[in-house]
Amino acid sequence: MASPPITAMALRGGGCCSITHTGPPRSNGCRPWHVSPSLSILSPLLSSRLLRRRSPHHYQRHHHKTWIPSAAAAPVALFLPRFSRCRRLSPPRAASSSASSLQRLGNAGDGEGGTRALGILDRLRTGLALLRSVFPGGSWWALEEIAGGGKEKRVRTRQKDLSVLFALGRMWQLVAADRWIIYAGFATLLLAALSDISLPHFLAASIFSAQSGDSISFYRSAKLLVLLCFTSGICSGLRGCFFGIGNMILVKRMREIVFSALIFQDICFFDEKTVGNLSSRLGADCQQVSQVIGNDLNMISRNVLQGSGALIYLFILSWPLALSTLVICFVLAIIMIFHGQYQKKAAKSTQDITASANEVTQEVFSLIRTVRAFGTEKQESERYMKWLKKLADISLRQSVAYGFWNLSFGFLYHSTQVVAVLVGGASMMAGHFSAEQLTKFILYSEWLIYATWRMADNWSSLLQSIGASEEVFKLMDLLPSKEFLTEGLKLQKLTGHVEFVNVSFYYPSRKTIPVLQNINLTVFPNEVIAIVGLSGSGKSTLVNLLLNLYEPTSGQVLVDGFPVKDLDIKWLRGRIGYVGQEPRLFRMDISSNIKYGCTRKINHEDVEFAAKQAFAHEFILSLPNGYETLVDDDLLSGGQKQRIAIARAILRDPDILILDEATSALDAESEHYVKRLLHSVQSGSKIQRTVIVIAHRLSTIQSADRIIVMDSGNIVEMGNHLKLLSKNGIYARLTERQTDTIT
Ligand SMILES: Nc1ncnc2c1ncn2[C@@H]1O[C@H](COP(=O)(O)OP(=O)(O)OP(=O)(O)O)[C@@H](O)[C@H]1O
Ligand SMILES: [Mg+2]
Structure with missing residues (x-):
């Protein structure tokens, strides 16, 4: 929208006190201008000075570099409709034309011939300015406006x-x-x-x-x-x-x-x-x-x-x-x-x-x-x-x-x-x-x-x-992340004792929003703990810190009593089985996807065993080439991808298993079988590991040793299923809501 001519406003005695260049250039290359009446209280004092200092001629003198090149963004279109469109939109031009109009009105009267002459003069002036800007060194050549942006x-x-x-x-x-x-x-x-x-x-x-x-x-x-x-x-x-x-x-x-x-x-x-x-x-x-x-x-x-x-x-x-x-x-x-x-x-x-x-x-x-x-x-x-x-x-x-x-x-x-x-x-x-x-x-x-x-x-x-x-x-020239620069400690054996000591965290890309606040949590070896809470409460962030994908802003994450940042991170990650919230597959066959990142020697039986544990074996066999079927992120269903990711984690035989919403896309039957992963630990089977499971579906985690309830980056409740139900707090409410949905 064109701003009103400055001189006209001033003559009307309006409080036209601030004239600003607002916002980025429009798609047609012109910048919108804004004439603010907000300083009208000062207008008696300012208006005369502004009129003197920011007269249309001032704009012509000082701002033509900013607006003319935009109008003249394409020399091939000199004087073509695009250019005239810009002229109409450009207040400094409007100001200058109105100024010259007023001047001429005084001098030459109000005749039609006069107006036409003014139009021609205006065009001439614009044409000249454009020509000047296109000459070497002119403003048309400035590239910043185009590359522009932020x-x-x-x-x-x-x-x-x-x-x-x-x-x-x-x-x-x-x-x-x-x-x-x-x-x-x-x-x-x-x-x-x-x-x-x-x-x-x-x-x-x-x-x-x-x-x-x-x-x-x-x-x-x-x-x-x-x-x-x-x-x-x-x-x-x-x-x-x-x-x-x-x-x-x-x-x-x-x-x-x-x-x-x-x-x-x-x-x-x-x-x-x-x-x-x-x-x-x-x-x-x-x-x-x-x-x-x-x-x-x-x-x-x-x-x-x-x-x-x-x-x-x-x-x-x-x-x-x-x-x-x-x-x-x-x-x-x-x-x-x-x-x-x-x-x-x-x-x-x-x-x-x-x-x-x-x-x-x-x-x-x-x-x-x-x-x-x-x-x-x-x-x-x-x-x-x-x-x-x-x-x-x-x-x-x-x-x-x-x-x-x-x-x-x-x-x-x-x-x-x-x-x-x-x-x-x-x-x-x-x-x-x-x-x-x-x-x-x-x-x-x-x-x-x-x-x-x-x-x-x-x-x-x-x-x-x-x-x-x-x-x-x-x-x-970028230096590698410091986790790759130092060789950390490798422990003889990992018992799976995890501790979060006074951990606070915000993401480096959002430095003002705390995601975790003073978290204190101990997970004992071979314990199965479940983390629940509303979306965005910081559950995944907590396990990201355990994997040392990010470092806590304050506090420490300890594994077997050692800060994770002091441990050999490659070794540690090799001991952790992680199934992320949105498992992704590489474009390779299923067998290679399951074996991905596993450093020990693996044979086909191991792969099959892991797939069976993850309840993936049957669907894999139903694919055209079984374990050799080429897959990628788009060629399998969400639940199938999750099961392959679970098999990938199991194959590593980890000391700590992290399942972040790992069963969210599974049907009831698959989930029932996959839940055995948690039970096998509790039932005293040979497989002994610490399990951290994050789930929205509360049926998945009811049998966990301990359930942690998170809200807005804080741990607000902790205990087993029955204890938390009796507390009648957030967990009880969440359970109630889910039961409501089912019944
Ligand atoms: N990479 C990131 N950069 C900046 N902020 C992030 C990033 N990842 C997550 N967040 C923010 O951190 C907060 C916690 O996210 P987190 O993923 O831990 O939540 P969550 O509890 O796992 O949620 P959900 O149940 O939906 O998975 C959210 O507000 C989210 O917007
Ligand atoms: Mg999450």
């Missing part, structure tokens, strides 16, 4: 950019073990460049010796030409091959390092990052960075060599002419630096936006059933389109920048020829220069300018790769 991104763009040398140094470290490939690449590059640069000389020499009838020189030059053709071709081929291999090594090492850095991060790291974003860094960003060796460096070096060779030759031919070509190349190099910097910035934004787009695709495809069930395909497409549009916007600017760059090159390239012909021709007429020399000069100046141009192209591509490398290097 404060965090803006902060990131202000961070110090990675220097080319530093980035190249890091890449060199990655390929250093196979440096001979790079050396071989450079050696062949040198030979190819020398051959290439010698060609024009012998070309001109052959032509002019043929013209003068000097057959000996002609054949000698022709033979050399043939030889140079071969060496240039062969060396260019080898160069491409060696650098290509270097490229492959670089991208492989980068991905290895990034992946291993990521997989050893704290779990809270993954609470903050999305899968789509991380896979984008691993995929697209690493690929873009690898261009450095395979393409950019290789081409830059080749062109530097060829350009330098050409320049030396030009100086030998005629230094005044060489100097004129050098000046042109220098101008080209300056433009190249600006262009390269811009492309680097654009590449960084592109990487960020691509990562965000990947987040959307990853989320949508992994939740495709939910999307289909709720019919949100169109909204999801639009969400994706939003990022595509941003990518297109950046790409548009990059293309226009490239256009400017090519335009400069075309102009400067032809200038060298014109200068060479003019100055060289004059020298020829004066008898200082021969036709052969002039021909060679033109050929080599062409080489020089082309080398500069290609070098510039590769330079900007190099800067883009460096831009993309920033996030990759950041990920590579």
Whole structure:
């Protein structure tokens, strides 16, 4: 909605005292403006000052940079409906137009001709502003608005950019073990460049010796030409091959390092990052960075060599002419630096936006059933389109920048020829220069300018790769979670004595919300304890702390008297059987899924035994390939997945078994059998272990030794089933509700 014209409000004597830029840019690129009357008490004092200080001209002067580029988001659509839409929405324009209207009303009266003239003037002014913003350095080129989004991104763009040398140094470290490939690449590059640069000389020499009838020189030059053709071709081929291999090594090492850095991060790291974003860094960003060796460096070096060779030759031919070509190349190099910097910035934004787009695709495809069930395909497409549009916007600017760059090159390239012909021709007429020399000069100046141009192209591509490398290097530099840095204690035997001592906790991603508060709980060896409580009361969080997935904010979790953080975490987790609330399966056969993560030697009988215990054997046999059936998260029912996860936990023969809602999706019969897992411990069978079971279905846990009732991060009740019923508290209420539902 357009805000009212500022001057009009002021003239009406309204309390127009604060005029603010509110909210993010709208989809059409314009920012909404808000004129607040909230300071009306101060209006007598402020209005005159504000009118003076924040006159429409003030906005024109100080804010055109903010709003004009948005309006002009697409130069291809200059003066098209989109642009006029933005104009209507933009209060500073409204303010300025109303200001000029008022001014002109005073001067020119109220005629129709006057209004039309005002309209034309307005358009002219807007057009000019737009034109100014599109020129190099203008606000249209700013990428932050597009990459935009949150404060965090803006902060990131202000961070110090990675220097080319530093980035190249890091890449060199990655390929250093196979440096001979790079050396071989450079050696062949040198030979190819020398051959290439010698060609024009012998070309001109052959032509002019043929013209003068000097057959000996002609054949000698022709033979050399043939030889140079071969060496240039062969060396260019080898160069491409060696650098290509270097490229492959670089991208492989980068991905290895990034992946291993990521997989050893704290779990809270993954609470903050999305899968789509991380896979984008691993995929697209690493690929873009690898261009450095395979393409950019290789081409830059080749062109530097060829350009330098050409320049030396030009100086030998005629230094005044060489100097004129050098000046042109220098101008080209300056433009190249600006262009390269811009492309680097654009590449960084592109990487960020691509990562965000990947987040959307990853989320949508992994939740495709939910999307289909709720019919949100169109909204999801639009969400994706939003990022595509941003990518297109950046790409548009990059293309226009490239256009400017090519335009400069075309102009400067032809200038060298014109200068060479003019100055060289004059020298020829004066008898200082021969036709052969002039021909060679033109050929080599062409080489020089082309080398500069290609070098510039590769330079900007190099800067883009460096831009993309920033996030990759950041990920590579992540230190592993400290649980992997220290080697903890391994106990001879685990009895399964668990203690929570004064444990409080909040998730690092939500530092203000306490999830557990002063929890004190002791679980004795071979005891079966059940944890119940309303959803969100902190049950799963409690077992997450026992598994050391997170560290308590205060207090300690002890296993057999040792703080879990001091124990060898891999060993400890190997002694704990855990069935999570939402069991997930890997895309592999059922047998491998059951064996997953088990370090001891397992045979098929063990797998079958575990599956039978989990009441999964029969349904597994009914699948097309039995235990060899390929499954993943989507190919089995919830209850079947739970049973496989239970079998996986049992197979480890753990000392502590944690079942977090492990039977929630099981039918009554399956649950009845799976409940034997708890009873087998109590009935004094050979299997002795501590069991912690979390369940909403209270029938599952009635026979537990102790039931812990949690509410809002606190333990509020504790005791066995009958004791808790007699207390008539939360547990009794929950039981009553469930019985109500059944009866
Ligand atoms: N990774 C996380 N980051 C931030 N907050 C979390 C995270 N996981 C859980 N929470 C919050 O912690 C609180 C306790 O969650 P928890 O999963 O422990 O509850 P619960 O008792 O297991 O619930 P339910 O019975 O529904 O499984 C909830 O408010 C939840 O929103
Ligand atoms: Mg839970």
